[in-house]
Amino acid sequence: MSALTAHPPQPGATVKILLGGPPYHLGVQTALCDSEQDVLTWIDVLKRRPYRDEDDRKAALQQMAAMLKGYVATADPPLSQLVPELLELYPDAMVICTVRDIDSWAASMEKIAAMVQPTLQMIIFFWIQNLRHLPTMWNLLPKIFEERYQSQASLTAEAKITWERHIKWLEEIVPKDRLFFADVRDGWEPLCRALDVPVPKDVPFPRLNDGKAFEEMFKAWAMQGLMRWAVFVGVCVAVVAGLVMWTR
Numbered sequence: 001m002s003a004l005t006a007h008p009p010q011p012g013a014t015v016k017i018l019l020g021g022p023p024y025h026l027g028v029q030t031a032l033c034d035s036e037q038d039v040l041t042w043i044d045v046l047k048r049r050p051y052r053d054e055d056d057r058k059a060a061l062q063q064m065a066a067m068l069k070g071y072v073a074t075a076d077p078p079l080s081q082l083v084p085e086l087l088e089l090y091p092d093a094m095v096i097c098t099v100r101d102i103d104s105w106a107a108s109m110e111k112i113a114a115m116v117q118p119t120l121q122m123i124i125f126f127w128i129q130n131l132r133h134l135p136t137m138w139n140l141l142p143k144i145f146e147e148r149y150q151s152q153a154s155l156t157a158e159a160k161i162t163w164e165r166h167i168k169w170l171e172e173i174v175p176k177d178r179l180f181f182a183d184v185r186d187g188w189e190p191l192c193r194a195l196d197v198p199v200p201k202d203v204p205f206p207r208l209n210d211g212k213a214f215e216e217m218f219k220a221w222a223m224q225g226l227m228r229w230a231v232f233v234g235v236c237v238a239v240v241a242g243l244v245m246w247t248r
Contacts, residue, residue, distance in 0.1 A: 014206050018197050021072030024079065039133045041067050042078050046140040050147075065089055078137065081144050084173055094194060095174045097167065098182045106159035115218050124221075127228035131221055 015023035041063050051057040064085055068074065074086060083095060121138070125131040145151065149165040151158045170179060180194040187205045192198065 014191075015073045015075070017200050017203060017206075018192065018195055019072045022070070023073040023075055024068055024071040025074070026076035036130055036133060038067055039130050039137065043133060043137050043140065045082070046078055046137065046144070049144065061085055061089060077141055078144075081141065081148070083170065087174065087178075093178070095170060095179050096182055096191070096194065097170055097179070098184050099167075100184050102160055102163055105163065109159040109162075111215070115215060124225040124229075126225070127232065128221070128225050131225070 015021070045060045045063055048056055048060045051060065064082070068089075074080075079086065086093070087095070119135070121135040122132070125134060145162060148169060149162045151161040151165065167181075180191075182191045182194065184205075188199045188203075192200075
């Protein structure tokens, strides 16, 4: 494991370019995985916290190590909230916290929080593998935010508080020589120096609007879920119609 990112600018593209391998991010758990084992494992890891005892903590670490085998970096929740565990598993990894304009980030987080309605998601995503379990994970993450930051990122003002406390938390738990704050506005060079890799030639630095990207992804997921519900309802109507015709 080469890098752990706390606020990734665009984890898939950036990590693949710099480290030449796949990152483990939210998309792996939802859209890119052929089984539900990944998302169910992270739900189990989150449910273990706070750990009951040392055996419980070691069991969580074993689950994490199994899920992350073959990946060169991590990004996105819930892994961005499991940094102490990741540092224990990968003590030589760099922790990269990407920073940007705090106001635009807070606004994006508020927009994302408004879209994430776990109860509605449980209905819409019911027929979609992996996604059907996403609302359960969304419901577990606020507990960690409350415990760690005494705030939520659902409102702009509280998102700013969460941002500041998250950075302070990283500074407290990550060795100074393993923590790097990368401003996405600075492009490749500072990040490449921190990772000790060459600057990509003729490759633009990936830039992504968090709120807009999530909105587009969420709409695509919702459309997929609604289409499957339409098929299910259509089949039910056809079956009922067939039974009515048969009993006449």
